[in-house]
Amino acid sequence: MGYEADLKLFINGSWRTGEGRDSFQVINPVTGDSIAELPMATEADLDEALDTARRMYPVWRATPVEKRSAILHQAASLLKERAADIARTMTQEQGKPIAESTGEVLGAASLFDWYAEEIKRDYGRVLVRPPGELSRVMHEPVGPVATFTPWNFPIYLLAKKVAAALAAGCSVISKPPEETPGNTLAIARALDDAGLPKGVFQLVHGAPDMVSKHLIGSPTIRKVSFTGSIPVGKHLMKLAADNVTKITLELGGHAPVLIFDDCDLDKTLDMVVPQKFRNAGQVCVSPTRFYVQEGIYDAFIKGFAERTKRVKIGNGLDADTKMGPLANDRRPGAIETLVNDARDKGARVLAGGNRGDSGFFFEPTLLADVPLDADIMNNEPFGPVAVSRPFKDFDEAIQQANRLPYGLAAFAFTENGRRANLLADAIEAGMVGINTFAISIADAPFGGVKESGFGSEGGKEGLETYQVVKAIHQA
Structure with missing residues (x-):
């Protein structure tokens, strides 16, 4: 049409x-x-x-x-x-x-x-x-x-x-x-x-x-x-x-996602993957930096990679397309540069990692074990790339979540009510979603802190x- x-x-x-x-x-x-x-x-x-x-x-x-x-x-x-x-x-x-x-x-x-x-x-x-x-x-x-x-x-x-x-x-x-x-x-x-x-x-x-x-x-x-x-x-x-x-x-933001070992793993993955690749990751509050408690890290990235490989990319007018192209010709090259830098510094590519042959497409991508000095860990990719690292305990998770000068949105998944309250207090962001990504709602304020x-x-x-x-x- x-x-x-x-x-x-x-x-x-x-x-x-x-x-x-x-x-x-x-x-x-x-x-x-x-x-x-x-x-x-x-x-x-x-x-x-x-x-x-x-x-x-x-x-x-x-x-x-x-x-x-x-x-x-x-x-x-x-x-x-x-x-x-x-x-x-x-x-x-x-x-x-x-x-x-x-x-x-x-x-x-x-x-x-x-x-x-x-x-x-x-x-x-x-x-x-x-x-x-x-x-x-x-x-x-x-x-x-x-x-x-x-x-x-x-x-x-x-x-x-x-x-x-x-x-x-x-x-x-x-x-x-x-x-x-x-x-x-x-x-x-x-x-x-x-x-x-x-x-x-x-x-x-x-x-x-x-x-x-x-x-x-x-x-x-x-x-x-x-x-x-x-x-x-x-x-x-x-x-x-x-x-x-x-x-x-x-x-801009660079939203951290803290995944604790008491979360409902399959339910969490079923929520996380569609959100990460919504609008090809071109979302200011897109979940991007995944910090996963070390006891479930391997299981989490395995499930994330399997689901990522099933995301159907194509023309957005086709009813079965789950992710379309990036919005302009600048984005695929910018994403490719970030992915290559992370790979060169030791990150593992568990899914995707490549730009398309035509149009402005880039594959849904998951990077694991991404070092902190990789550009993509410090600069918002604004594209279909998730980066992941393990953490040991609550204090390390908070330190990683708050280490950047951005503070738009952050997310956490845990079934521990006291931990949820502590997370809400400790995370430096204008919006915090705990066990949910529904943070942009007509009756709720939307905005960030820091830069x-x-x-x-x-x-x-x-x-x-x-x-x-x-x-x-x-x-």
């Missing part, structure tokens, strides 16, 4: 096509072939978007909460109705299996539904004062927002930012990734069709450095939300400093990040 997305910019309530603008070639990662051209925004486009965001912010802020909620609910309904078409576009652009794409679209819709209701419960508070005096604390929208999102979960990560910002009463300019434009445009279409006032939400594509400098450098923008790499996040943080612009950063960023998305914390606090004292 051919690629059918109509790629445009959405500025000031109107759809903009090429019209002399530069273009970006959208690539199908299965074949490596171009499937569409995406128009790229000019500086004049960004100036118009900024002026529109400034002008429409007070309009949307003054819109009653009940009306905001109804529009967000309607946008969610439209995303659900259109899920099959949006998912097919996503798979063609990004490569993930169609079942994963469909789940992502429905997850994006759930975020609009959740924030449509959460904004109704956004209560302030009244402080105790003497008779005749009143002090109250109120939440107000921060102002126009700029969001920047990556290609690994293109519609879900965009929805996580946009739903919360719109619920709070902010106008929004979003720059999604150029690699996956068709499915992210679906959010703009859903909001427009749901009756969102023209210009409250705008969507632009363009050269990343130019767009980020232009938007963040404008005093119109009062909040920036970015999901992506640590180096880019640090760069945007410096840009935001010039105007003291509020910023949320969800950056993995700061601020949260999801939950009431995700709403608060698009708000400012005002204390009002009346005598």
Whole structure:
């Protein structure tokens, strides 16, 4: 089935096509072939978007909460109705299996539904004062927002930012990734069709450095939300400093997984392997560094290798595909370099280890006995590679889990309740999953510590990040 997305910019309530603008070639990662051209925004486009965001912010802020909620609910309904078409576009652009794409679209819709209701419960508070005096604390929208999102979960990560910002009463300019434009445009279409006032939400594509400098450098923008790499996040943080612009950063991770000898081994393996190779490992919270208690280490890596070899790779549009290609032509070579470095330093390749003959494929891979000085033990692979080492006791496991400057997500598997409590306290991460990988949920905060960023998305914390606090004292 051919690629059918109509790629445009959405500025000031109107759809903009090429019209002399530069273009970006959208690539199908299965074949490596171009499937569409995406128009790229000019500086004049960004100036118009900024002026529109400034002008429409007070309009949307003054819109009653009940009306905001109804529009967000309607946008969610439209995303659900259109899920099959949006998912097919996503798979063609990004490569993930169609079942994963469909789940992502429905997850994006759930975020609009959740924030449509959460904004109704956004209560302030009244402080105790003497008779005749009143002090109250109120939440107000921060102002126009700029969001920047990556290609690994293109519609879900965009929805996580946009739903919360719109619920709070902010106008929004979003720059999604150029690699996956068709499915992210679906959010703009859903909001427009749901009756969102023209210009409250705008969507632009363009050269990343130019767009980020232009938007963040404008005093119109009062909040920036970015999901992506640590180096880019640090760069945007410096840009935001010039105007003291509020910023949320969800950056990279290198998630440790602590496997204790009292876990249910087969159940754990049946959970771990699909999670590791979900979205070809291109997940910021992907379980990657497996530290396994030495008594079960051999059995664990044996079971992991057997399951890894059974993961079917192929075109994500095929129903039986469990893992598609990597998203762009840079990833296979980067993964190959990391695997070869680990092998050269003594790691054993128990499954996979090779790139595909065509497209952007790389085999699901398991490395055992990986030395700590291997690059892949210290830098996030962001691909379908699991690395493993044995550990002796609790203290060693915690030391290994916390030794890197990242702290986004971590996981542990144990049937000992006291150990589970100790793990939750000792692990340095913004999110800890114990006997579960379900950590990205609409009503829960999602964010990291250390170099993995700061601020949260999801939950009431995700709403608060698009708000400012005002204390009002009346005598």
